[in-house]
Amino acid sequence: MPEDATPFFVGPHRFDADDDPTRPVLDRRYELVPEPGERLLGQHCLRVAGHLLGPSEDVRCWSLPSPATITVTERRLAYVCTGSELSVVSGRDSRAGARHRRPVRLSRLVSGQIRWQWPSRLELAEVGDGIAELRIVCDALRTIRQPALALTGPVGLVAGLARQVRRSVAGFRLANADLVDLSPPERDVLAVRGAASPGPTLGTVTLPGSLPVEFLSRDDYYRPPEAEAEAEASPWAWSGFPAHDHPAPPADAPPQRNPA
Secondary structure, X not given: OOOOOOOOOOOOEHXXXXXXXXXXXXXXXXXXXXXXXXXXXXXXXXXXXXXXXXOOOEEEEEEOOOOXXXXXXXXXXXXXXXXXXEEOOOOHHHHHOOOOOOOOEEEOOEEEEEEOOOEEEEEEEEEEOOEEEEEEEEOOOOOOOEEEEEEEEEHHHHHHHXXXXXXXXXXXXHHOXXXXXXXXXXXXXXXXXXXXXXXXXXXXXXXXXXXXXXXXXXXXXXXXXXXXXXXXXXOOHHHOOOOOOOOOOOOOOOOOOOOO
């Protein structure tokens, strides 16, 4: 597993697949290396989790064991977590036939990103006494399960991050017509989203022009809740990594609701 391996939810999607050459590049201090011409807008320290949101369900797929460094640019949001070592849980070694029972070291570094062509809406909610959660929901298709990155921290910090992300996404899409196809009404909405006004403190803000997320496997779209329960019991579940990958079916194959 590479040192910048990403947890489930980010890894199986096109915007940060394992074979994506544009995944975050980090320096020796584990900080994001900007791409040529990329401008850094802010850096924060927040809790990070990944969700899959369906029309009537919300599945929390993973969470990082310690706060992560969140870096925002005019092109993307990237996160890096170095606070805890991720390893397999006890019991996997015996099933694999290993002779040693010490935990197997995997990685002390977890990273991921969301580029600004993917978010379809931002959801900001207060979840506790002085604590807020910002969900960056990706994919324009609400008939399937949408991946969402949840960032949690003090209300003021998270609300400021929500405004920063809203304005960055809007500015990116207005400036990159070659990546996103915008209608005149969508351009008007994005112009408002990119304005300096503070915008709503809590609630949902739509971001027109988002691209549909392409999962590597159709099982990621249609995985039923009981499959998640089985995955949580797997040796990799606690660290947030999938126990196995499902090969993508042929293009003409019908969607499968019960993955093997």
